[in-house]
Each structure stands twice: as structure tokens, then as C-alpha cells.
Amino acid sequence: MLPRSKPGTGRVQPPRRIEPVVRMVAGVSVGLLVACLDAPPRVCERDDECRLEGRQGVCESDGYCAYRSDECPSGARYGPFAAEQADTCTPDCTEVSPTLPCDDDPSCPVACRQGDPVLVATWAHPSSIVEPRHVAAGADGLVAVTGTLANGPLALLMRDDGSVIVDDPTPWLSPQIDGRAVAIAPSGTVWLAGDTGSEDVEGPTRVVVIRLEATGVPQGGFGVGTTGEQRVLALGADDTGAVTVAGLLDGAAWLERRGSDDALSWSERRDDGFEPVDMAVSPGGRAGLVGVWEDGSVGLQIFDPGGALAVDVELVLGLMRLPGALDVSGAGTVVVSESGQAPWVAATDPAGALRWVVEPDGVQDLVDGALDGRGRATLVGTTTAGGITAAWIQQLDGEGEPRWTRRLPSDEGWPVAVTLDAQERPVVLGVVPSGLGLWVRRFDP
């Protein structure tokens, strides 16, 4: 057995006895050097650069890959090439800096830039309960919100610096109308759709779709009304500036696409037992419609930009799972559970084939979802802890794995809708607990 050196003894070992140790240290050093030189810390830019032993990871905002880990409070652990953070848990950003941008908040770790919520606008009505329903976000920080006030429609056009462009639609929208949906085309054209609602309205019920400039000046629009039931479910604009509206027309499922000049492109009405729940339009102009058939099965239909029914499939999601919201992108579709159910999320490919169904952890009630072109789904809902309800926002990657999760303080209120802006950043619309105002937050994807 070779003699061992004893640190701190001050004794000089005979050269002959030292040599094997030196050799060993040198060998280890060389080995480590060779090994480590080949594996320096590696910085990532995109999620798809992160793959470890077959697992897809997330490129964290500090530039290192992290992988799902149930042992970590944040749900993720850095990979082995994350410099000094290697193999440590990622910071739990769930409740970090809900209002300020992370860069402006000294307490916000760099790793929490991903999913960083930034409060871009708040608005309150001086005398009315505010019931926001839908939000759209475009280029140049343009944000549109619609819903209902006590005495008429809510129609709000803002910039993400909080400045209000329009908040009084009375010159161009009847007080009988409830705002249901908004959309913003890449050109900045804003479409707003409303209906006379299901309350006691004398005579015909109506759907109205109004086209506004980005400055809030009305430019056109169209409307339909019959003595049957009219309703708007959703509205979507595509990259050509065309708009598709979905809802009920004379009591039957209805889908209609109009050009940027209001001219009718195509109209589809189905009176075949399909009850539509939500509709969304991809940037390329494909319109997806999710709904429930008379037998309780869930159906997904996707119409080509030209109006042909391209996909008509049943989504086998499991018993008692009913859809509540839909979004469509080039990556496929995402379907979110109806509010009030045990939360679930499903994703399909562009052809409507089911890719995955997940039950997100930590959320009690899902209300909406948005899907970007890379297949990342941003979900909004509420979570309850200790009897206190708070807003919950999570983004899943293309495989249904969580990328980041955020929870807002309970006094911030609850989300009601999510959309993506022109840079595919999630923009969430929420309502304050008093019901007298609303907020809009943008999240760094």
C-alpha cells in the first residue's frame, strides 16, 4: 500500500512516497480537465436546445437548461451544464414580482424573467361594476378589452403604457349590446363583437361586429338579427386582416368570415346538433370550433381559410370532460376544460389528432388558454390556498410539460381571459376583487 500524505503535518514526504499521490492527483486533474474541457457551461436560447436523456427541458431566462423535477418546489432542476447552478433546483418564481418587470425589481432573480408578469394597464369605471370578458393584443402595445358595464357595453382600447385610447363606445355601440369578443389584426384594425344577450330583449336579438381603427375611430362592421336567438361566442382576426365570428345565428351554430373591408368571404350555419363552445383563428386564417354534440361527445372542427371544413373529429377526452375554451395556431389546437370542472388541458396537432391531455397541478379552475406557434400553451385560472383565491397562470411546452407557473397575490383579483400579442407574449385580462376595475398583465414567455 502506498503511503498517504497527511495535510497540515508540515512533514515533507520522501519523494518516492509522494510520487504516486502526485501521479494520482495529476491523473485526476487531467481526467477532470479532459472531461470538463469538453463540457463547459452551456448557454441556451430556446427550449428545443434543452434535451437530456430523452427529456425535453426548458431554457430558463438565465440562459441554462432546466428539466422537470418533482423534488424541487419550482418543479424544475437545472441540468448538468448550468455552471454553478448545475443540478440545483431552479428558483421558485411562482410569486415573484407580480407587478414590476423583473429587471426593475432587485428582489427578482434573473431566472425569474421567464414568465415575468408585467402590469401594463389598469382601468376602472367610476360608477359601475366592470365585467370584462375578452381581451386582444396587437402590435405596438395595442390592447382591446370588451365586456359589460352596468349600463352598457364595455369597449376599451389601450396601450400597454396604460394610456386609454377609447373607453366610451356610446357613440357607435347601442347600450343594449353586451361586448363579447375582440380581435386585433396585424394592421392594427380592431374588431369588436357583441350581442343583445339572452336577457329579456323585446323583438329581434342581434349580433353586431364593429371595425375600428387603432385610434378607436369606427370604420365599418356588420350585424345580423332575427327574432330567433343570436349570440357571439368568439371572434378572431388572421394575418390578412380578415375576421371570423362564431356564435349562434337564428339558434343554429354559426361561423362567418369577412374580409378587412367587411365583405363576406364565407358563412357556415350548422343545425345538426352541434353546440359550439368556443372558436379561435390561427394567424394563417384557419378557424377552429370546439363544441359538444347532442350525444355528449366533444367535437373539433377546423375550417380552411376558404371556408371548407377541413377537420371534423371527435376528441376522446374522458367521461364528463367538457370543453370551455379553444385556441388555434400553426402548431395545432389547445382545448381547455370548462370552468367548474376538474381542470384539464388537451392539445391536438393541426390535423386534429389528440397529442396529449394533462391535468395541471396547482390550479382549481381553468378559464382560458392561448397557444403560440411553437405549441406552447398559456393557461389562466384560479388557485385556492387557505380559503383564499388567487390568479394562476402557467405555460406548458409543446409536450404538455410546465415551463413556468405564476400566482398573483389574492388582492390582485382573478383572470378572465388570455391572448397573445404580436410577439406571442401572453397577455392576461383580469378583474379586481371589488369588481370595479380590470387589469392587463403581460408575461414574458
Place this chain on the structure above:
Amino acid sequence: MSDRGMVRVLGVARWLVALWVAGLAWGAPAEACRWFVDGDAEPGGSGDEASPFASLADLLEAPIEGGDLICLREAAAPYEGVTLTGVADGTVEAPVVLTAAPGHAPVIGGRVQLVDLSHWIVRGLTFDGRDAPDATALDVRSIEAPSVGIELRDNLIVRWDGAGILAGDSSSEGPEGIGRDLVIADNRIYDVVRDGIRLRHFEDATIVGNVIDGVACGLGQFDAQSGIAIHTRCQRIEVAHNLVRNLSACAELADLHTQGIRVRLAAGPGQIHHNLVEQVRPGADALFVGGLSLHEGAHDWEIHHNLVRDSDGCGLCDGRDFANELGSTTANLWEHNTVIGADVGIDVGSKATADAALLGNLIVARELGARWINDQSAFTMSHNLYWTTDGGPPRFRLPGGSEVESIADWQEACGCGEGSMAIAPLLDPRDGVTPQPGSPAVDAAHSGPLAFNGSAPDIGALEPPVVGEAVVEPEDPSRVRLSFANAVSPPLLPALGCEGIELRVDAEPVVLVDCQLAHDAVSATTTLSLELAEPLWQGDEAVLRHLGVLTDSTAIGDRLGARVPNFERILDTARLDPRPAIGSAGCGCRRRFVTHGFSWWRWLWLWLGLVGIGRRRSPPR
């Protein structure tokens, strides 16, 4: 300035202010409403914005002029109908327009009749017939003067006990009764009776882009139901891009004649093209059922690029329904139509059809590919493709009721032209209509004046673009171009975005920054240009796939285009620059070079370091 000059300036200013106020709602002064009608207003209004008319009947007393825009506001109750006659005509340049006020969706609960009027436009209104005292929603008549330049556009017509739109008057036989220059476009007609649109005594009419969904059977000269009916003396009529759907079962009437689009009573010439007719299913008691049907003297029609699917009876029916003293049909050309799922694909002549030509049609029938009833009929059939929904060759029926089972026997018996085939058409399963690459329908029709892709026209209504080769631009290897031969119906849709397009390098997806389509009319070529996030390098195994939906703009039924087949193209990267070494300037450090994890060979190095190097250098004992 003189007083008169000041008055003139003030007058102009007042006019401009009025125009601005009227146009304020939509910011479109050019569309400013001249007259307002508000059903909730007090009677006796003057018709201006502050004092609107209370009913449509008030318009009869208004000094309407050409170019006036009459705007209807929403009202608590549907408006009563009106017969507009004796009011001013518009002109070609300045028509009178009856429409909805900006932001309003008014509902009319009675018939609006335009009698002896010219250059009026009725657009963007809803006609709800639930409680209407009349049968028809919109009625254009020429009684004492011809109706000229009437346009009915973008109206919603629901639940009427008669036709949605009726143009022409069967009682008008003289030349004064012939209207002309009629446009019926982009109307949505749901749940009406007998006919969605019926036209008589009109010349130069266009019926385009309408949706007619839900037509019940109704009484008439004979019991019938049809989506679009073109009748007496109609000439130079174009029926295009309409959707006719859901002519439903009729248990109330026997001896029913049900047709998706029907032409009769010596109407012609005209064109019927790019229409979609589906779900024509009146039930077993119907006397005659057809998708596209010409009879009773219909002549000189060109019927092309229509699709009939999921319907009973015959798909393409020439002289098949009854004939009277006007005789059967003459000189109708049926070309490049597709029939999917009709009982009989082509049905010719229960009466003696003359000079019918049926060329390049694609038939997938439930029973018979073709039926020839009257041996006096004269027709040509060539370059048609026949198959059945059961997946086998169809039968063909001859006069007298005998049947043949081979295409050769059929062609010999009927003396038809050649080039037809009975073979599986290999249609794209995504839409069930477009021929796939390798389909026998591709390039198999007779070459005529129509544009086509490939070496000859395809059989059937849809001619898919032909996918060319993909090329990496050598000067900029982050750009890839792919061309499509697309001579028939450009542009391709969707025109923007990268939906459904995927580029993989060494099996890993590459980020596409931009995808643009551009069409060159001279070369009839559409080019897809892709911009990649990173350049391609020599030796990259790059594969371009299209997995989404891309169609041309044929717009059958205003919605159905030919589908570009999904494709896969391997990119030639052999002539590109070699990839720079990792770490060097310009290194394309793509993610496939970034692997994570402390892999086995790194552990091996470490182990060698621990035991190998040290031991080898140990001095011998």
C-alpha cells in the same frame, strides 16, 4: 366677401358638417346616410337623422334621388314589408341603396318588393319571415317597366314560407317584362320553401356566392323544391360559386321534383360553374331528384367545375326531368364536374336530348355511373372517370333498362367518345374530392381552352397545383424556395405564415422565421419562400415537409379549393458551403451540436485519468 358669397361658404360649411356628422359613426362620409328609418321613432318624421321615418312605407313619399343611402336602424319590432314602386330610380353611377344604419342590424318581417325600379341596391339587411304575411322575402318585378341594374347583396333571409328571393314575374310575357343586369350576390338564405332563389324573365343576371341552406318542398305549378331555379326566357345567366345544401325530406307532397340547381322553360344560354350542391335528399316519395338538372327546353348552357355530393338521384341530369311542348334540352356542355355519392352520376334524356356533351367529369356514384334512357337522345361522353362509393366499378344503364358492367361495353353501346375509365380515382382523404398525385384523374382529360396544371387537365372539378422541387438559395442558404405549378386558381391559401410547413435537419426541426407565397401570373407559378433562423450547410440532411392545409382559390361553393398534396422534399445541400468548425467564426452552433448530460465517454476519460495515466507513469517497484 359679399353676403351671397358668405351664404355660399356657410352653406358649404353646413353641408360639410352635416356630412361629417352623418359619417361620424363609421368615419366614412362617402357612405353617409341620406335617409334614416327607425321603427321606434314617432310617425311623421322627415327622414333625417334627428327625425327618422318610422316605417319603410314612408319612403314612398320621400324625394329620393339617385345616390341616396337609406339607412335602417334597429327597432323593437321587425319592420313591416313594403312595395317600392313609383319612387325614383338610381343610375349606374349613383344607385339608390337600402341598407342597415352603421352599427345596426335591423330586421324586416315582411316582403320588400321592388317593382319597375332600376339601379337600386338592397344590401346587409335581415329578412325574418316567421310572422310575415307574405311568402317571399325579396321580390323584384318588371310589370310596366323593366327592372334594370338591381343588386341584392349580403342579405340574411331566414324562415320564409316561400322563395327567399324571387326575381321576375311569370305573368309578364311582353318585352317590357324582361328585366336585366340583375346581381344576386353573397346572400344567406336559410329555411325557405320551394326555392331559395327563383329567376324568370331576366337577361344578364349574375347569381354568385349565395348560401342556400334548408329548402323545404312547396306547392306550385308542380310540387317542387330547389336551391336555385332559372326559368322562363332567362338568357345570359351566370350561376357561380353558390352553396346549395340541405334540401330536406318532404313527406307532405308526393310526385315531388327536387333539384339543387334547376334550369327549365327554354332558359339559356348561361353558365353554371363552381357551385357546391350537397345533401339533396327529399325522401323516397320524390318523383325526380337531381343535383344539377336542365330540362324543358334549357339550351346552350355550360356547366363546369361544380361539385355535387351526398345527394339522391342523379348528379348531372340533362333532359332527365319532365318535358313539355318546349321539348328537351339542346347543346348543353357538362365539363369538369365532380359527383360524389349520388345514386346516378350522369343521367341523360328521358326525353330526346340533343347535342349534349359530357366531358372530363369525375363520378363516384352509389349505383350507376351513367344512365341513358331515351334512345333518341344525342350526346357525347368522353374522358369521364367512373367509380362507386362501394369501391368498385359502376354499372351503366341503357335504354330499355338493360345494364352493362364494363366501360368498354358502355362506350360501345352508347357510341360515346373514348377516354373514359372505370377506376378508383384516388381522391385526397382529407376532402374526398381533390385527386391525389398518382390518381388516374390527373392529366387525363381532354385538353381544351381551360387552364390546367401538368400536361393536360385533370378529370373532375378540382385541379390541384403540382408541387415542384425545393431549392436552397446558394447565395443565402438560410432561404429555401419551393415552386408550384398553379395555373388554374391562384393564389394559394393561406397566403401568409408557416402553418403546416416543417423543415428538419438531421431529424430535428429548424425554426422558420418567415414563409411567404408569391404568384407569378406569366409563368403560372406560385413560389413558397422560407426564411430559416439558421443557414443550411453542406451535407445537412434537410427535409422540407408540408403537413397542413394549402388550397388553391377555386372556391367551389365559395369555399372549396383544390388541396395541395402534403409533400416531402429532400433539399440538396451538397453544393453549399461546409459548416465551419465549432467555435470558429460563423459557426452554426445549432442545437444538435449541443447535447447535455455527462455522457459515458466523458466518464471514461475521467476513469482513465484516475487509473490509467497515473498507473502508466508509476515507476517499477
